Amino acid sequence: MADAADVLDKTGARTDDAAGVITDARDRVDALDDRIIGLVQERMAVSAVIQKARIESGGRRVNLSREMEVLGRYRDALGKPGTSLAMTLLELCRGRI
Numbered sequence: 001m002a003d004a005a006d007v008l009d010k011t012g013a014r015t016d017d018a019a020g021v022i023t024d025a026r027d028r029v030d031a032l033d034d035r036i037i038g039l040v041q042e043r044m045a046v047s048a049v050i051q052k053a054r055i056e057s058g059g060r061r062v063n064l065s066r067e068m069e070v071l072g073r074y075r076d077a078l079g080k081p082g083t084s085l086a087m088t089l090l091e092l093c094r095g096r097i
């Protein structure tokens with residue numbers, strides 16, 4: 001059975017109140033991460049539809065001008081780390097180039 005010391009240790013909190021806040025908020029973070037992962041998987045599937053249509057029409061998998069637009073949206077919304085996030089998303093969606 002987890003005693004109070006275990007709970008405090010797991011959360012890094014130094015009081016029971018703080019440990020309760022952290023435990024509840026971590027549940028919300030986990031739920032958000034589940035949704036984010038689901039959205040990323042959905043984005044990968046939609047991106048695959050686009051790439052397949054373009055390749056089957058004789059075009060290339062990658063469209064750099066569109067990637068610049070995507071990078072710009074994330075940078076405008078989230079700053080420099082947004083650019084890194086968008087680059088990771090693009091790599092997930094179209095593979096490494």
Ligand SMILES: O=C(O)C(=O)C[C@]1(C(=O)O)C=C[C@@H](O)C=C1
Binds near residue numbers: 047051093
């Ligand atoms: O929008 C496109 O044309 C896509 O192919 C989708 C996408 C993306 O995942 O955002 C993927 C590869 C391209 O290089 C550009 C963008």
